[in-house]
Amino acid sequence: MGGKVTCTLGEVKNRADLVIYWGGNPAECHPRHFTKYALMPKGKFVPNGRKDRTMILVDIRETPSAKAADIFLQIKPTKDFEMITVLRAIIKEQPVDPAIVAEIGLSLEQLRDLADRMKKAKFGVMFFGMGLSMTRGKHMNSAALLTLAAELNAFTKFVAMPMRGHGNVTGGDVIMRWMTGYPFGVNLARGYPRFNPGEFSTIDMLIRGDCDAALILGADPGATMPQPAIDHLARVPTITLDPKVTHTSRISRVHITTAVTGISAPGTAYRMDEIPLPLRPALKSPYPTDEEVLRRIRQKIACKPLQLPPTVPMMTDAE
C-alpha cells in the first residue's frame, strides 16, 4: 500500500488555510479538535485564525459539525471511494464520466471546485473519520484519501490524518511497531511477528473461531462487536481487565478491576498525531494498574516451564 503524508497538529494550527473533515463529526466526537488544534486557533502563518481558513466537511449526513463548515458536501452513502478517485483524476486533468460522477451526489462542478481549492491552498489538510474508514471499502477508502493527499503535493503542500477515536489507540500502534514491526494484528505464535489484516484481525478471528482464549483490555468488544464474535468470546476462556465491570467482563471467566488510565494510572499516551504525552493522574486507585496486573501475569507464567516456539523453518517471501 502507499505511504502516508501527514504532520503533527501544530503544523495545521500554524499553517493550514484549507481544512477538510471527511466522514467524521468532530463537533461531537472530538470537541476540541476545532478549538485547540485545527480550525479556530490563530497560527503563526494564519494570524486571524478561523478567518484565514476555509473549512469543508464531506459526509453522508448533516451533523452538527456542518455548522462549523464553510462548505458542506453531502454525498451519497458509500460513495467516498468514488469521490476521492474522481478527485485524483481531476487534479491531473484526466477525464471522468459525468453521468457516473452524478451518482456520488455532487455535480462535476462541485468536485472541480473542490479540486481547485485543494490545489490553490497554501497548506491543505484532510482529517478523516470512521465514516470513511469503517464504511464499504474500509482500508481502501483511507488509502484513497492518503493517496490523494500525497498526490496533491505535486501542486502544493497537503497532508492527511486519521481522526483516531479511542484514547490511546495510537500508542498501541506505535509500540507494536517498534516491538514487532507491525502496527496491529500481529501473530507471535511462531516466535516472530507476522502480519496479515483479515487473517489476524480480531473480528475475523473471532467470527471464524480462530483463537481458543482471549485477554481483553482497554476495550469492550462485548458491547460493540457483531454477535458471532461475542459468541466466540463467551465460548473460550476470556480474561478482561477494565476499571469497570463491562459487557465483556460478564462473558469472561476472569475479570480484574484496574486503575483508570490518566485518572488514577500514570504513564504515557500518544495523541492522534503520534506525539507522546505524560499522564498526570489526579486520584489514587484502590485497584492495581493494567501494567501491574500484566506484569504479574507474566511473572506467574515465567514460573512455569518455558514454552518455546515451534522449530519449523520460517516462512519468508524470499524463498
Added chain:
Amino acid sequence: MELTITKNATCTFCGCVCDDIELHSDGERITHTKAACVLGASWFKNHTAEHLYPDALIDGKPATVDEAIELAADILYDADMPLIYGLSNITCEAQRESVGLAEMVGGIIDSHTSL
C-alpha cells in the same frame, strides 16, 4: 478532604489527548475540571477513587486479584492460540507489557486499529 490541583493533566478520552487540563480533586473524586470539553469533563468525573467494583471476578463470583492472576496465567499458558485485544484505553506502559505477554504466550495481539 483536602483539595488537590493537578495542572497539565492529559485526557485520554478521545484521540485528541489534550494535555492542558486542570483537575481539582478531593482525593475521592474529581470535583472540577478546567479546559476539558464536555466529553473529557464527564470522563474525568465519571471515574472515582472509590472501591465500587469487586477486585476481581472468576466465573462471575468475587475473587482475589491473586487468584484471578493465577487463573489468567493458566488460561493464556494453556491455550494454543490466545488472542490479546483492545489496548485503547490503557497506558503505553501497559501496551508494552501486553506485547511482551503476547510474545511470551505465543499469541496474537491486536487493537482497535484493525476494525
Added chain:
Amino acid sequence: MQLTATTAKTVLTLKQRPHIPLEAEVLTPDRLAFKTRDEIAALPLVLGKRQVRVDDYFDVEGDGSHELEIHGDVGRVKWIGRGMTRGRIVIRGNAGMHLGAFMSGGAIEVDGNASDWVGGEMRGGLIRVTGNAGGQIGAAYRGSMSGMRDGTILIGGTAGLEVGMRMKRGIIAIRGKVKDFAGLQMKGGTIVLMSGAEIRTGAWMVRGTIISLAPLRLLPTFAFTSAYDPTFLNLYSKCLAPYGFALPRAGKEGIYRRYMGDSAVPGKGELLVWQPNSP
C-alpha cells in the same frame, strides 16, 4: 538408500478438524516426493503456538510422490502447496487460506471451497477450485509491489474482495460473481469475470485486462473507447475452454464494449464488458 518418487499417490485423510487453524506449508509435492510414509507422518505442522505432526491430524497412505491427495474438510488448514514448483495436489474437501501461495509450478485442484489468498503472489502453475473462494485471489501480500506474476487460477463459484490485486501477469477466471475491487491496482494479466462483479472493478488499474460477461457498475474514471471484437480472446477461449469457461465471440450474439482506465492513476488498463445483442 536412494529413494525415488513413486508414481503412486500420497493420500492424507483428515482425522479431526483442528479447533484453531493449522499451518501446513510442508504439504507440497516438493517436500513430500522423496520421503517415506513414516517420514511424512512425522513432518511438522503448526497449530497455534504448538508444533504437531502430520499424523496427529491426518492418516497417511503411501510414500511420498509428486501426487498428493487430501481428503476431508481442510478449510482450516493453511498454506497447502505454498511455494510448490511441480506435481499435483488434489483436495477433496474445502481448502484453507493461502492455498498455493507463491507456487511457481504444478497444479492444485480443489473439489470444494477455498478461502482467502488463493495463489497469493503465485509465479506459475494452475489452481482450480470447483466451489467458491474467498478474497485476495492471486493478490499481492500487504505492501508488496505485485501480486501473481504468472499462472492460472480458475474458480468455479464466487469470490471475495480484491481479486487479482496488483497482479502482473497470468489469468484469473471466476464463474460466479465477485465482490468489490476486482483487479485493484492491476499491473498486467487478465481477469475473466463470467458473472460480473459488485463495485469498483478495476479501481486504480495501471494495465492489464478485465473481461466481464455481465454488466459492470463502472467507476467514473473509466472511459468508453470502442465496441469491438478483440481477436486475442480466441487465445483465452482456447486455453479456458477445457475448464468450461467459454468466452463468446463478438458477432451475432453481441459485442465487447471496451473501457479504459483508471484515469485517477492515470492508467491504461482495459475493461471489456460483453454486451449481448438485444433480441
Added chain:
Amino acid sequence: MRGNSILRIVGGRVYDPANGVDGVVRDLCICDGKIVADVEAGRTIDATGMVVFPGGVDVHTHVAGAALNFARAMIPEDHRRNLAFVRDRIRHGGIGGSTPTTYITGYLYAGQGYTTVNEAAVPILTARHTHEELRDTPIIDKSTCVLMANNEIVLDLLEAGEYERAKEVVGWSIWAAKAYGVKAVNPGGVTAWKWGKDVKGFREPVPGYSKVTPADIVSSLAKIVDELRLPHAVHLHCNNLGAPGNVATTLETMKALEGSRAHLAHLQYHAYGGDDWTNFRSESVRIAEEFNRNPNLTTDAGAVLFGNTVTITADGPWQHLLHKLTGRKWGNIDVENETGCGVVPYVYKEKNLVNAVQWAVGLELLLLIDDPWRIYLTTDHPNGAAFWRYPEIIRLLMDLDFRREQIRKLAPAALNRIFLPELNRCYTLYEIAIITSAGPARALGLANKGNLGVGADADVAVFNNDKDAAKMFSYPRYVIKGGEIVIEEGEIRNTVEGKGLLVRPHYDPSVEDFIRPLFEKHYTMSFDNYPVELERVEHAEVRPCN
C-alpha cells in the same frame, strides 16, 4: 548495569588505536565493567590467534524514534523478505531487515561487535518516544542528536540577529530532549518544505525569511555547539543531499564553517558532480582534497550497498523528489516548528548508473580521505544499506581483489564517472579499528569508548582472524559490553541493558521565560509536558561539557 564479572582475555592480537596499539599480542583484563591493569581469578578467555578490537561505535545511524518507527509500518514487504528473529530462552523475537525492531537492533549491533551508537535525528517534540524505543534497545549504549537547523524559534532568533539567545535556546533544547549533540539537517530546507519548497542557494535567504541563509544556520550552530562545549561537534547533514552537482554546496559548507568543528554526516550523499541525472558523476576527489585540508572536520561515509532498503531522513523535500523519481510509496511527517521526515523504500541496483556512482563514492571517500581518524564507517542506516551489512564494506576496503570483482559488476558506463577503479589503497586491521571504533568514539567525545586502555569501558569485540573480512566481522567470537560477555561463539548469551548518554550544557534557565510564551503560541501541547524527564532515559549517564 555495571558488569561485575572478572575477565582476562589472553593471547589475542590487540588493536587499540586510541593507545597506538597496532596488533600486539597482549592480555586484556576486565573488572567491574572497566579495563584494568590486572585481575586475579575470574574467567579466562583464550583468544589465541584471534583479533581483539574495542567495541564498535556508530557515529551516525537511525535506529529509533518517530521517523524510523513510521517507516517500520510502511514496509511489511521488507519485513517478510528478510529473516526474522525467533524468540528463544534469552532473546526476544522480532524483525530484521532494513528497519529492525528495537530488541533486534540491539542484538544485531552487538552481533557484529558494536557497543555504542548515536541515533542521529531526534525532534524535541517526540524525544520522549525516541527514548522509550532506546530503552527497548538492549546491550548497546545510545546517544542522540537533537534536530535544530529548522527549529523555528532558533531560526527566528538568527533572523533577528539574536545569536546569544539562540545559543541559550539550543542549550535548553538539548537538555529538554535529553540529547547528547546537535543535528542540523538540510539547514532551512525542511522549514521551506513546510510550504512544499526547498532552500534555493546556500547563501540565499531561507524561504519565509528575509535574512537568514543556510550558511548562517550552519555557521551559527557550529559556533553554538563549540561555545556550549559539547563533546560532539555539530552533526551536519548538508543542503542538497543526493542531488547532481551538490559538490558545490558541500564545498561551500566546509568554507562557511570557518574553522569551527563540524561532523559532516554521510558525505557520500554530498559528493556528486553533473547537472542532472544523465551526467551524474563522482566528485569524491574534490571533496576529499578539501576535506583533507580542514582539520576541524570529521565525517562518516554514508556508504551504499546494492539491494533493497528504505530511505529515512528529516530531509522532507528530498524524499518527495525521490518518491517522484522512483514512483515508490512515500511517507512524510512534518513536526511542528521543528523538523520533518520523509520515508521512501528504495533499491540500489548495480546496473543503475546513479546507484553505481553512489556505491563507488562511499568507498572512494573512505579511500581518499587520508586520515582514518576523521572518516568513519557508516551507511547512514538504513539509507545506504542496513547497518548489519557493515562487514561487507570492511571487506571492500581491505580486499582489493574482491573490490575489483565487484567493480566489474557495475554497468560499464559507470566506470568513467567514478574514481574507484584507480584506487589501490587497502585498509589494515588497525585502520578498520579506527574507522569503526576509536575514531567515531573520539569524534563523539567519548574518551572511555573505542579504547582498550586502563580505565576505559570494557566494551570489547574478539574476532576470528579470517581472510574473508566480511565473515570475520559478521561473526565475532566474543563481544563484551560493560564487562559482561554478551556474545559467545556468535550466539547471544546475555542481553544486558545499555546506557543512555546525554549532556547538560550550561544555559541560563531564564531562557525558559522566553521560550514559554512562544511555545504556548505556536505549539499544541503544554510547555510543562514538553521536556523529557531524566528518569525516562534508562541508565542515563550525563557526560560533561568541557
